Amino acid sequence: MRDAERAGAVGTTGATGAVGSTGPAAATAPAGLAAGGDEAADGPWGDGLIARRVTEATAAEQAAAALEARSGGAQAVTPLAYDGNLRSRLDALRELVGLSRARLDSRALAEAGRVLDEAAARRRLSGQHTVVAIAGATGSGKSQLFNTLAGVTISETGVRRPTTSAPIACSWSDGAAGLIDRLGIPGRLRRRPVQSAEAEAQLRGLVLVDLPDHDSAAVEHREQVDRVLALVDAVIWVVDPEKYADAVLHERYLRPLAGHAEVMFVVLNQVDRLPGEAADMVLDDLRRLLDEDGIALGEYGEPGATVLALSALTGDGVPELRELLGAFVAERGAAARRVAADVDAAGWRLRPVYATSRRTGLSEEARDEFSDRLADAVGATAAGEAAERAWLRNANRACGTPWLRLWRWYQDRRDPPTGRMDARTQADEEATARQRVEQAVRSVSERASAGLPAPWAQAVREAAVRGAQGLPEALDELSARTGLPPGRPPRPGWWPVAVLAQASMTILQVVGGLWLVGQIAGVMAPNLGVPVLLMVAGIVGGPLVEWSCRMAARGPARRYGHEAERRLREAAAGCGRARVLDPVAAELLRYREVREQYGRVMGTEALVR
Numbered sequence: 001m002r003d004a005e006r007a008g009a010v011g012t013t014g015a016t017g018a019v020g021s022t023g024p025a026a027a028t029a030p031a032g033l034a035a036g037g038d039e040a041a042d043g044p045w046g047d048g049l050i051a052r053r054v055t056e057a058t059a060a061e062q063a064a065a066a067l068e069a070r071s072g073g074a075q076a077v078t079p080l081a082y083d084g085n086l087r088s089r090l091d092a093l094r095e096l097v098g099l100s101r102a103r104l105d106s107r108a109l110a111e112a113g114r115v116l117d118e119a120a121a122r123r124r125l126s127g128q129h130t131v132v133a134i135a136g137a138t139g140s141g142k143s144q145l146f147n148t149l150a151g152v153t154i155s156e157t158g159v160r161r162p163t164t165s166a167p168i169a170c171s172w173s174d175g176a177a178g179l180i181d182r183l184g185i186p187g188r189l190r191r192r193p194v195q196s197a198e199a200e201a202q203l204r205g206l207v208l209v210d211l212p213d214h215d216s217a218a219v220e221h222r223e224q225v226d227r228v229l230a231l232v233d234a235v236i237w238v239v240d241p242e243k244y245a246d247a248v249l250h251e252r253y254l255r256p257l258a259g260h261a262e263v264m265f266v267v268l269n270q271v272d273r274l275p276g277e278a279a280d281m282v283l284d285d286l287r288r289l290l291d292e293d294g295i296a297l298g299e300y301g302e303p304g305a306t307v308l309a310l311s312a313l314t315g316d317g318v319p320e321l322r323e324l325l326g327a328f329v330a331e332r333g334a335a336a337r338r339v340a341a342d343v344d345a346a347g348w349r350l351r352p353v354y355a356t357s358r359r360t361g362l363s364e365e366a367r368d369e370f371s372d373r374l375a376d377a378v379g380a381t382a383a384g385e386a387a388e389r390a391w392l393r394n395a396n397r398a399c400g401t402p403w404l405r406l407w408r409w410y411q412d413r414r415d416p417p418t419g420r421m422d423a424r425t426q427a428d429e430e431a432t433a434r435q436r437v438e439q440a441v442r443s444v445s446e447r448a449s450a451g452l453p454a455p456w457a458q459a460v461r462e463a464a465v466r467g468a469q470g471l472p473e474a475l476d477e478l479s480a481r482t483g484l485p486p487g488r489p490p491r492p493g494w495w496p497v498a499v500l501a502q503a504s505m506t507i508l509q510v511v512g513g514l515w516l517v518g519q520i521a522g523v524m525a526p527n528l529g530v531p532v533l534l535m536v537a538g539i540v541g542g543p544l545v546e547w548s549c550r551m552a553a554r555g556p557a558r559r560y561g562h563e564a565e566r567r568l569r570e571a572a573a574g575c576g577r578a579r580v581l582d583p584v585a586a587e588l589l590r591y592r593e594v595r596e597q598y599g600r601v602m603g604t605e606a607l608v609r
Contacts, residue, residue, distance in 0.1 A: 080127035092600035130329045131207045138213040145312035146210040151194035172203045202326040214585040234263040258294035260341040264305040272311040288482040354598040358451040371573035373440035377433045384565025391557035428493040441468040457516035467580035509538030
């Protein structure tokens with residue numbers, strides 16, 4: 001409670017000092033106090049202490065509003081403009097998040113969504129201002145540096161720790177109210193620096209924010225630091241000779257923000273406490289630590305963090321920092337660079353769920369193997385062989401000798417099939433076929449998901465499993481519908497000639513036999529040579545015609561069997577493609593799309609295709 005009162009008191013003093021003897025502001029403050037007092041007295045608050053605090057806050061906010069409008073009205077705000085490359089990357093990140101919502105956990109996309117929201121919010125605000133936060137550990141002198149840059153005591157300093165309990169903003173020009181509102185800094189904690197023509201021209205457009213200590217014992221102070229650091233355009237890290245190598249600073253802040261080096265200043269403060277060349281040695285060691293953190297240093301004209309030493313107490317090095325800050329703010333590019341760095345950081349966090357080091361997808365070999373396994377499951381090869389046998393059997397029936405066909409008919413009537421063994425075999429075959437289908441689906445899903453990041457591999461496997469539901473039944477129905485066509489196989493053009501030849505051989509046997517019977521009965525004159533010759537010709541010619549027809553039928557029968565096998569294979573492949581391969585291919589296509597968008601986000605096409 002005492003800290004809040006002290007902060008409010010200091011804030012009021014700072015505001016008065018900032019405006020000096022400016023007439024409108026000085027006239028507005030008492031009116032605000034009076035109005036605030038009346039509202040507090042008439043409102044629900046009965047505690048005089050609470051009413052007094054509300055009065056002070058209202059007066060400070062009204063004073064800040066008067067300062068904002070002291071030039072005769074609110075300054076027109078020019079929104080921030082992103083260049084084409086950054087807009088393209090943001091669009092790609094937005095598309096990436098949209099395509100991934102159904103595949104990735106919301107926590108994985110939370111950071112990317114936050115970056116998009118903050119980029120959109122920053123774009124709507126002033127592009128003529130640069131928000132720079134001063135952050136540091138307890139006792140580093142950041143508040144003293146903040147006051148030195150402002151030219152007036154705004155932020156409280158002292159030996160009591162923590163000293164700064166809430167962020168304080170100081171703006172060098174009008175039009176930054178929206179930016180400060182975005183940081184959640186109330187009007188009572190907004191200040192203006194000492195107005196001098198040189199300082200105002202040098203730092204025009206700067207909004208400087210003094211943060212609480214990042215290593216404060218108060219949890220709410222650290223939370224405020226983390227919240228504001230995620231929203232500012234740039235940050236000045238203030239370190240001192242005693243804590244510049246603090247593990248908390250490097251591991252919690254500097255190392256995770258290594259990609260933001262271009263919008264980062266690292267200031268070694270209190271060099272007046274170091275004798276001789278000790279300041280240079282400490283500064284070199286600080287550069288070494290920053291390099292180990294992965295922070296690029298802006299030396300020799302290269303982009304990176306600015307590192308320098310100064311003393312906020314004596315003013316040594318402060319003009320150099322002021323000059324660097326002025327040039328940095330004048331570029332009007334810090335906000336866009338900060339957003340680009342945030343996009344980079346979000347992209348690197350998402351890299352494990354998008355990038356892969358190997359070629360992914362479903363090869364033609366894997367597709368063909370899957371189709372072959374389904375064809376085996378439905379018995380395409382056996383169906384082709386059965387069709388070939390059926391064609392040959394039909395040829396034998398049409399071209400075989402009558403006596404052989406009678407014998408086969410007699411054998412079939414004598415030993416009819418019972419069907420018991422066939423039924424048991426059919427059940428075993430159905431179980432084996434189902435196992436083959438399941439193994440085929442499992443194999444193709446594993447090959448399709450190989451090398452994919454875990455979420456997309458899981459999506460591919462789930463698509464394959466969904467498609468496999470009901471696949472064995474569909475293949476059974478397909479096999480029954482696409483198997484051997486009803487009726488007899490088609491006959492080639494030479495079959496009538498073969499049938500006629502076989503009939504002629506039979507007629508020769510019958511004529512020869514009747515001739516011999518007539519001679520035996522004495523009806524005909526004895527002449528054994530001709531009837532015997534006719535019978536021998538018929539007996540020998542019949543099997544010879546049958547054997548010739550069988551040889552001639554092998555080619556058409558084989559083609560007929562291959563055609564039946566092909567139809568069943570194509571039908572099984574089509575069923576598997578529609579139920580399994582197409583859903584798997586759709587998931588792979590979605591992954592390819594998001595991977596391309598991820599390449600645009602990261603600004604590289606080096607991803608494996």
